Amino acid sequence: ETGVSISGYGRFGLVYDGSADDVVTTNSTTTIHTRLRFNIDATTETDSGVTFGGRIRMQHSSGSDGADLSAAMLFATYEGLRVEVGNANTAYDSVALMYDPEMGFVDSSFGDPQGNFFAFNSGPNPTADYMGVFASYSMGGFTGRISAIDPDQTTSVGAETEVSVSFDYTSxxxxxxxxxxxxxxxxxxxxxxxxxxxxxxxxxxTVGLNYVDEGEVPVVMAHGGDQGRTITLYGNYTMGATTLRAYVADNDYAGNVEDTSFGIGADYDLGGARLSGSIQRGYEDETVADLGVRFDF
Amino acid sequence: ETGVSISGYGRFGLVYDGSADDVVTTNSTTTIHTRLRFNIDATTETDSGVTFGGRIRMQHSSGSDGADLSAAMLFATYEGLRVEVGNANTAYDSVALMYDPEMGFVDSSFGDPQGNFFAFNSGPNPTADYMGVFASYSMGGFTGRISAIDPDQTTSVGAETEVSVSFDYTSxxxxxxxxxxxxxxxxxxxxxxxxxxxxxxxxxxTVGLNYVDEGEVPVVMAHGGDQGRTITLYGNYTMGATTLRAYVADNDYAGNVEDTSFGIGADYDLGGARLSGSIQRGYEDETVADLGVRFDF
Amino acid sequence: ETGVSISGYGRFGLVYDGSADDVVTTNSTTTIHTRLRFNIDATTETDSGVTFGGRIRMQHSSGSDGADLSAAMLFATYEGLRVEVGNANTAYDSVALMYDPEMGFVDSSFGDPQGNFFAFNSGPNPTADYMGVFASYSMGGFTGRISAIDPDQTTSVGAETEVSVSFDYTSxxxxxxxxxxxxxxxxxxxxxxxxxxxxxxxxxxTVGLNYVDEGEVPVVMAHGGDQGRTITLYGNYTMGATTLRAYVADNDYAGNVEDTSFGIGADYDLGGARLSGSIQRGYEDETVADLGVRFDF
Known part of the structure; x- marks a missing residue:
């Protein structure tokens, strides 16, 4: 059994960033955001029950002149086990709950992790010889993952290999x-x-609490130095077709104007799509907001 | 209800341009033209009857080393209403009759508008922060459209926003x-x-008459200055599987060698594809011709 | 009858090249190889039985930062006849038996032709104005092919037009x-x-013998000069799910360290995919090996 399927999502709406005109006063604080994502997946199931497959993502977001193609991820699955090679997911980025504070049609939150780590790359890989491997195992409510990403697999010098692990459990x-x-x-x-x-x-x-010890990057980098720790309390509440969302987060990075960020948002279920909006305040004391539609296919 | 569909067309054949070797005598007057277009469309219909969707175009034409991806268009439709955002169509480019003088397998005509205006971009957008919005409404034989294209939505300075409207009616x-x-x-x-x-x-x-007041671009641009006006008289006549086409057009741009252009062409219906050819004379007194096949899918 | 279909293959595994660290000792001899190929094909069958179609390939291989799109191939088929235009196949590259000495999950062999010739380009064409035409005719066990590739069809000077023919017959x-x-x-x-x-x-x-007179390229090119001739003896033997493969080849290019190359390999049928490995020695006296999975869809 073999085949190719295409899935993904589209979203469009208005995004407001009150800080956009702080330095250049002619810059626009309100812009239109669009994104269209196609995950092109091929799979072949062997007689033994192992499924082999591959994915290339085609995506365009506003601000880029044309759509990009990702590098390929190849994978194999067998019952609860999944192995990925190439443009692989990472264990850290794939953990449950990490992005649950997100809101609005662009699914953003200042309560997200603020550090630097690899993930599946929607566009080209950051380097030509980037190579990742990932494995996950799920059983009942438990999932464990491990991944390693070598930014240049053709040499043993240069950047380090990122290694990550994650576990989550639902009961x-x-x-x-x-x-x-x-x-x-x-x-x-x-x-x-x-x-x-x-x-x-x-x-x-639902209510949740996330804690992140954020790591440290060279001070010469943008937003450099020790990234501090982030604590995010969030919750959502559904009434009929409407879901209300809120979070408050605290990050103690030394360069912050404010250490506290927060946001409130709402989703309205359109029966196959959702209308979502949010208003959030970030660590630069900036106000951002978004309102738009997202549909999955 | 949700899904992804791919449609488009292919065409290939010979194109002759008698002026190609005017300056460089070793240039070829006859070349092979190929084009393959895939419109990749995703749609989701909500319970309320609104359909949300998105399109990325993948296209290659001879003269380019590989296929290109367009930026995404996002859209919503509800009964006769359609709204597009991103790499949107424009009202001016979408009006009925505008391109009806075209002929040959490459669908060209000197009777087309000669001016500069935006349209859906088959390749990358001309600028990274290009943003268009478009709305159309159809009822019975009537369609009205309005569009606005901002070449750089992140700033209020720089290029102007193109605004266009169009209406057409069939009875x-x-x-x-x-x-x-x-x-x-x-x-x-x-x-x-x-x-x-x-x-x-x-x-x-069928016979038709088009009139275009063509606008004016800076004289430092190629084909600069006042573009004049174009008047095109065209017609076609079908006998069995064959359709004959003809047009004569007059454009009074100051830089023209000839103000009158004309063309004759024929289509032969292959039952799912067409064999098309044309001979045309342009405003540089050049003769162009084409003969090839086009098929839609 | 018209439609779009997507087919292709994926492969991933380990590749070893014992010579990779000969000059730069920190280079890796073992790397992970991934490739994912999508052939996107559109076809329209006309009432007369002629089928018109087109193909764009989307492919990513490890070592490149993102997937590439090929130029388009347009084609027409009618019974045993096939014509291709654009990014066409070539008669030489398409002949039967030429690549049968290949082995391993990356399908490689030092017994392959060593010369320089055009083929369907999986990524962008080598030049923007590249134009190929190809025709083949099959009847019973016979296939004949002819092709011409002009690296720049817009000019009559510059690179030569490559012309090739091929015939094969099975009885x-x-x-x-x-x-x-x-x-x-x-x-x-x-x-x-x-x-x-x-x-x-x-x-x-099965056993086979290939002979190639390899041609000659300018000495200023990498691997320049007379490419010599290559003689390859190969065979394979299937026992149940396992196929063993072997070849020995002799190439007399003046710059070779060794004129003899050889390889042994094995495929294991996974029932919809295959696990394949090989060990080969090349003309630089290098040892290369690969082990991985390939699946077709």
């Missing part, structure tokens, strides 16, 4: 998640650690 | 069309106006 | 193949000739 209303990454984004000693927990109070309401 | 054998564009292609005061009318004499024969 | 257990190319890869006088024969001893075993 009834509780979910807990743990993740760690060493030499994040191939930067020596840029080690990061994540722990998160969420509790579904009932069918309508 | 029995008559079709009329009106379109106007302000600051075409983002060039200040490059305003253009189109009016066209066509009459289907019977099932086999 | 029962015997297959014979002949091919010749003139001005291979557009290089004047880089003429090459191929003859191959194979014999299926029984259902399980």
């Amino acid at each position: 009834g209303p509780f979910t807990v998640a743990l993740a760690a990454v060493q030499d994040g984004e191939g930067i020596a000693d840029n080690d990061q650690f994540f722990v998160g927990a969420a509790y579904a109070i009932n069918d309508a309401a | 029995g054998p008559f079709t009329v069309a009106l379109a106007a564009v302000q600051d075409g292609e983002g060039i200040a005061d490059n305003d253009q106006f189109f009016v066209g009318a066509a009459y289907a004499i019977n099932d086999a024969a | 029962g257990p015997f297959t014979v193949a002949l091919a010749a190319v003139q001005d291979g890869e557009g290089i004047a006088d880089n003429d090459q000739f191929f003859v191959g024969a194979a014999y299926a001893i029984n259902d399980a075993a």
Whole structure:
């Protein structure tokens, strides 16, 4: 059994960034955001039950002149086991709960991790000889993952190999998640650690708490130095077609104007798509907001 | 209901341009032309009847070393209403009748508008921060459209925003069309106006007349200055599998060698594809011709 | 009848090149190889039975930062006849038996032709104005092909047009193949000739012998000068799910460290995919090996 399928999502709407005209006063604070993502997946299931497959992503986001193609991810799955090679996912980026504070149609949050680490690359890889391997195993409510990304597999010198692990477990209303990454984004000693927990109070309401020790990058880099730690408390509440979302986060990076960020948002279910908006305040004391539509296919 | 579909067309054949070797005598007057276009469309229909979707175009034409990806267009449709965002169509370029004088397998005509204006970009957008919005409404034989293209939505300085509107109406054998564009292609005061009318004499024969006030671009540009006005009279006649086409056009741009252009062409229906050819004379007194096959899928 | 289909293959595994660290000792001898190929094909069958179609290939191989798109091939088929235009196949590259000495999951062999000639380009064409035409005719066990590739169809000066022809014939257990190319890869006088024969001893075993007169390229090019001739003896033997492969080849290029190369390999049928490995020695006295999986879709 073999075939090619295409899935993905589209989103479009307005994005406001109150700080966009701080330096150049003619810059626009409100712009239109568009993104269209196609995941092109091929799979072949062998007689033994092992499925082999591959993915190339085609994506365009506003701000780029044309759509890009990612590098390929190749994978094999067998029951709960999954192995990826090439433009692989990473264990750290794939952990449960990490991005649950996100809101709005662009799915953003200042409560997300602020550090530097690799993930599946939607556009070209950062380097031509980038090579990742990833493995995950799921059983019941448990998933464990491990990954290694070598920014240049043709040489033993240069950037470090990023290694990460993650685990998450769901039991009834509780979910807990743990993740760690060493030499994040191939930067020596840029080690990061994540722990998160969420509790579904009932069918309508969920609260969660994430903690991230963010790692450290060279001070010559933009947003350089010790990235501090981020603590994010978030929750959502669904009433009929509407879901309300909120978070408050604290990051103690030395260069922040404000250490506290927060956001409120709402989704309205259109029955196959959602209308989503949010208003958030970031670590530069900037206000950002978005309102638009997202649909999955 | 959701899905991804791929449609488009292919064409290949011979193209002759008698002026190709005027300056460099070793240049070829006859070349092979190929084009393959894939429109990759995703749509999701919501419970309320609104359909959200997106398109990326993948296209290669001879003369380019590889296929290109367009920027994404996102859209929403509801009954007769359609809204596009991103790499949007423009009202001016989408008006009925405008391109009806075209002929041959490459669908060209010197009777087309000669001015500069935006359209859906088959390759990358001309600028990274290009942003278009478009809306159309159709009811019965009537369609109205409006569009705005900002060549750089991140700043309020620089190129102008192109705004265009168009209307067309079909009633029995008559079709009329009106379109106007302000600051075409983002060039200040490059305003253009189109009016066209066509009459289907019977099932086999159609005649039409298009008038274009072409706008004005800076004289430092190639083909610069006032672009004049173009008047095109065209017709076609179908006998069995064969359709004959002809046009004569007059453009009074100051730099023309000849103000009159004309062409004759024929299509032969292959039952799922067409064999098409044309011979045309342009404003440089050049003779161009083409003969090839086009198929749609 | 019209439609778009996507087919291709994926492969991933380990590749060893014992010579990789000869000059730069920190280079890796073992690397991970990945490739994912999508052939995107559109076809339209006309009422007369002629099928028109086109192909663009999307492919990523490790060592490149993102996937590439090929130029388009347009084609028409009618019964045993096939014509291709654009990024066309070439008669020389398409002949039977030429690549049968290949082995391993990356399908490589030092017994392959060593000369320079054009083929369908998986990535962008080598030049923007590259134009190929190809025709083949098959009847029973016979196939004949002819092709011409002009590296720049817009001018009559510059690179030569590569012309090639090939024929192959299968009758029962015997297959014979002949091919010749003139001005291979557009290089004047880089003429090459191929003859191959194979014999299926029984259902399980095949042996074959290929001879290539390799042509000559300018000495200023890498691996320049007269490329010599290559003689390759190869065979394979299938036992259940396992196929063993072996070859020995002799190439008398003046710059070789060794004139003899050889390889042994094995495929294991996974029932929809194959696990393949090989160990080979090349003309630089280097040892290369590979082990991995390939699946077709």
